[in-house]
Amino acid sequence: MTPTSRRNFLKKTAALAPLAMTSLAAKAQQSGPSSSDQFDYIIAGAGHNSLLAAAYLAKAGNTVLVLEGRATIGGGVKTSEVLLPGFREDLCSTVHSAYAANPAYRDNEIDLREFGYDLMDPEIVVHIPFLDGASITVYRDDPNRTAETIAKISKKDSETYKRLAILQAKYSKMSQTERASSREGKFWRQIGELSGYDAARQLWESPHVQAANLTTGHFSGNAGSDLGMGRQAYQLITYMSGRPIPRGGSGMLSDALGRYIEARNGVIATSKPVQELIIEGGRCAGVECVDGTRYRARKGVVSTIHIKHMIDMAPRELWSDELLDIVDIWQPEHAMFAFTYALSARPTYSS
């Protein structure tokens, strides 16, 4: 590790922050289009979900305008050099398993490879070190090698891991009918109905193996103490299918989507927070930004702005009662955060 004092660290970070906020798509449209420009669709917010919607709309021949409130596109899918020079970090998301299974990537419906997005699937899926020096490593598609690392902690759990990996592989290929009637199907359903904690105690004897599964299982966001979270108790088996990550960092997805949209004549404007939806004749006809600019959409407005915020952007009586009920009772749960380290060498794994 490069030694750096806290004072230096803060100085360097402050100096780098503005650089980190500059990205390709941000440079493309600093000032924003004219309000008189006509677009088929306006996309409010440029997280990867709305960028993908914009990419599909642009591919279908529509003119799109993407308005992002921050200085860069991407939302939770950004990679920037904020810690030390030369170290690019994912600011939120890292793993793109869900995107790998999305037809946009899987079936190449939105071809981002030519715009710099490509996934790699590392052999070491996850490594879990414990304070007492023990550790577990999950190897992609390799139950025996993974089980060897568990055997150093518990022989019994290592055998259970190999047995459950076979059961899980069989189960994943079953039809819904087979799942409902087979022994394996009933087993996994019953495990799934338990809380993560109860299921982990059922499956594993070692607190290390229980904790390793529950910690990684918890990445999905639900509390392991909730009923129905039993699947968290065997996350290290699920992980054997791999955790694809983009070459160059998570933000490559947002950058590639931005390039894709611009290559199809889409317009991306950053530092353009939307504050109000323009409603005409009972339909959303466009948006108004904080700076007062108004943009109109011929066909529709799409947004992934958080629903708790978006609901205040139009008169409350225009939303359905059903939607209002759901939004009113929605509560944020636990926060998610990531640690990033600037290392001077590749990590070595102790197991």
Ligand SMILES: Cc1cc2nc3c(=O)[nH]c(=O)nc-3n(C[C@H](O)[C@H](O)[C@H](O)COP(=O)(O)OP(=O)(O)OC[C@H]3O[C@@H](n4cnc5c(N)ncnc54)[C@H](O)[C@@H]3O)c2cc1C
């Ligand atoms: C620490 C952390 C780690 C994570 N790791 C993973 C992971 O490894 N894999 C994974 O799949 N997921 C992960 N996630 C979750 C993932 O990051 C989010 O699910 C994803 O970013 C949501 O994308 P989105 O497009 O729906 O919304 P967002 O990314 O939230 O995008 C919304 C966009 O709208 C903009 N916006 C908001 N209000 C306005 C406004 N009024 N006007 C204009 N623009 C506005 C925002 O600035 C933002 O750019 C992680 C999340 C965190 C916090």
